[in-house]
Amino acid sequence: MTTGLARTSLRSRPAAAAGVFSALVLSATVITACTAVLFSATAGPRSRQGDELALMGVGFTLVAVYLSVFVTGQVTALAVAQRQRETALLRTVGADPWQIRRMVATEALLTAVPALPVGYGLGVLLARWWFGAMADQGLVPEGVRLTVGPLPALVAAGVLTVTSLLGGLSAAQRAARSRPSVALGEAAGPAGGVTVVRVLLAFGALAGAVALSSAVAAGPADRAAERVPLLLLLYLVAVGLAGPVLGRVGCTLLAVPFRLFGAPGVLAVANSRARARRLSAAITPVTLVVAFILAKLGTTAGRAAPSWTDLFATALYAGFAGLAAANTLVMLILERRREIALLRLVGAGAGQLLRMVLLEGVIVSGTSLVLGAAVATAALAPLGGTGGATAPSGLPGEVLAGLAGAVALLVLLSSVLPSVRLLTARPATAATA
Template identity: 50%
Template sequence: MSVFAPNGLATASVRARPSAFAGTFAALVFCATVVTASVAVAISASRVPSSPEQYAVYEMGLVFSQITVYLSIFVIGQVMSLAVSQRGRESALLRAVGAGPWQIRRMVATEALVTALLALPVGYGLGALVAWVWFGVLDAGGMLPAGMALHIGLGPLFAALGTLVVCSQLGGLIAARRSSRIRPSAALSVTQVSGAEQAGRVRGLVSLVFLAGAVVLTGVAAAGSAENAGDVIPLVLLAYLVATGVGGLWLGRLATRLAAPVLRSLGGVAGELAVAGFHARAHRLSAAITPIAMVTAFALAQFVSLAASDDIDATALFGTLLYAAFAGLIAANTLVMLTLERLREFSLLRAIGAEKHQVRAVVLAESAITALAGVGTGTAIGCAVMAPLGGKTGTPLSGLPLWAWAATLGAGAVLVWAASAAPLGRMFRVRPIDGVTRRSV
């Protein structure tokens, strides 16, 4: 049974769950877009004589490239884990009929590689467009070094290719680990309840280690110079976000416990179903919590810096929007994937008499829990970083105006609801009796 043949496992897997493939493809495209744009700006700046403007633009492109790669490895790993877990029953059936663990792992690795190669030209083209817009913003702000011209060639292409291959293969390795190791006799019973996986102690320990590392880095930066504190802020944010991603399951359950009394009292049956559904699917929903927390924390940190500046830097503003868009699209993509996998569940509800507006009410209630976990965690991270380090760098947290708080938190909540509800129209066009037997829209 070959994964490279037209009728191989990877091809059959994609045909069975096209929405999962589309979600992974979109995440890889977003990654390639930002890497291409950042590397193009850095390479273009490196080709002109050294000057303060040249150093600032080069450093900006280099730092954005590094942060994007770090975040992409982690975020794409989560997206791919979600995509593989959505096909848990198919993998269980393959194991039950004799497929070996190495075949499951090779299936996932092959699909990941092919998806990365397909995403590369799309992401490279979009990245070139973003780089061109970025260059125009720098030019309009008078921040371009003398003689700088935009060069988009093989350098950004190879950087995007390397990032996509590494991210997809690492993500595929992590995603396929559990599916390939599970015993065939236990596989089918495990997948009867979607998302009912138990949290492992190893994940909890890793999450605590990164959390402790972020706290230590914050303390060291607070005790050092202002320049060092500013350089460490992205690294501290990254450490907190990794801790959030690994411990997303516990954050989701904590948010469920906090929101449950309100949802049950105000939401009625929809609130009760949302609480039960979120608790059962907390493991998969944790994949959406991380990018939501990421965009919230990063936006707060950047808005604090912008609010403390007398002259708003066009480059910093564009960078903030670029990363907010990157994280926001990843979050929206993940939430769409999570909704699409529930075709059978929603079809069952409609088959026993639930109206469309009642299904929407359940999704709205679940979105409130997701927003509480993601936006709440991102806000906590932003405050944990900027409260001790903002004053050190001259950008105190108290300088952030009320409208910026409202815009950041409100945008996060709207993003969660809009992305979660976006596929419902398409899912409602499927007859309930047909949706019960179908695996994907």
């Protein structure tokens, strides 16, 4: 029975299922490539260059696993939260909390199992290209060969399974534990507020980042740059946990100027504030893109020629997070087919709705740019200008403008294109779908 319900649930929401599948494939691809390089470096003959390659592989793998955990958990949780109405109805017709949890766990496995071989195959291709490029740059010691065995697949399978299960179960926990009537009432309105536990965890991550920053600043200057990625991760964990609160703050600050755009501006602020918890699933990866790029630019600004590894790391992490953000934004827009259809039925024109979506994209991109810049500034603060490090505010204006434009383009395209698709459907049909 549980498997049948899970399959039916996946078929009933193809957009959400496709979004989760894409995120899992993306995670499996990056994890497979990074772990393949790591295991290949450690399997080769010992040498100073080989140890440096292995150390680089460890760093890439740890960051890739972190990003995968964050992205997969958030996307899976978002997909489950989008089905809150169906979950509440199941509770009203007799489904117990354990059945709800088993259904969510089964859905996670049904999505992760086919995503793993696809991601593994793409990861092998990425690893081969990456390893070949490093060999061309002279970064691979003699005698070291790329070997992609079952270990990268096992690592990817573990990360995908655990994070998708935890993300889905955490999102289903509220509906599973609520009384049926309460669950149905919650499904009829916007998502609830941020839990106390989530706020405490956010403060804990922030406190850890501040403590580590102080320790790095007091330590050897030549080792400070090595701690920047860890500082970034800690600050980004805090941002991810506090995302709904930060999203509402951004909406509040933009409420007055957005009134100048009339009804679309008012609707954009109201929608973003009411859906701040789900919108934070898009704000967090975009913030990650901005923070990683600004931090990498800040640490390499003083170098005459940044190394190939620096450029590849920035492209890998930014590309990963950017694709995850685009995937999440598409899921969020397609979820609103009934809302947009109802607005069209009461007289809203296609142009007004597109302007509303565009302004919502401005909220996401603007909030992400501010948060990303703040995270990068905090992560680079312990360097204190050593080694040519430069704070984001000290980077060239054209670089900052280019990054802001790229982020805005990513967000707006990921929001507008699926909105156009929704606007081509008949309102009466979409409102009852």
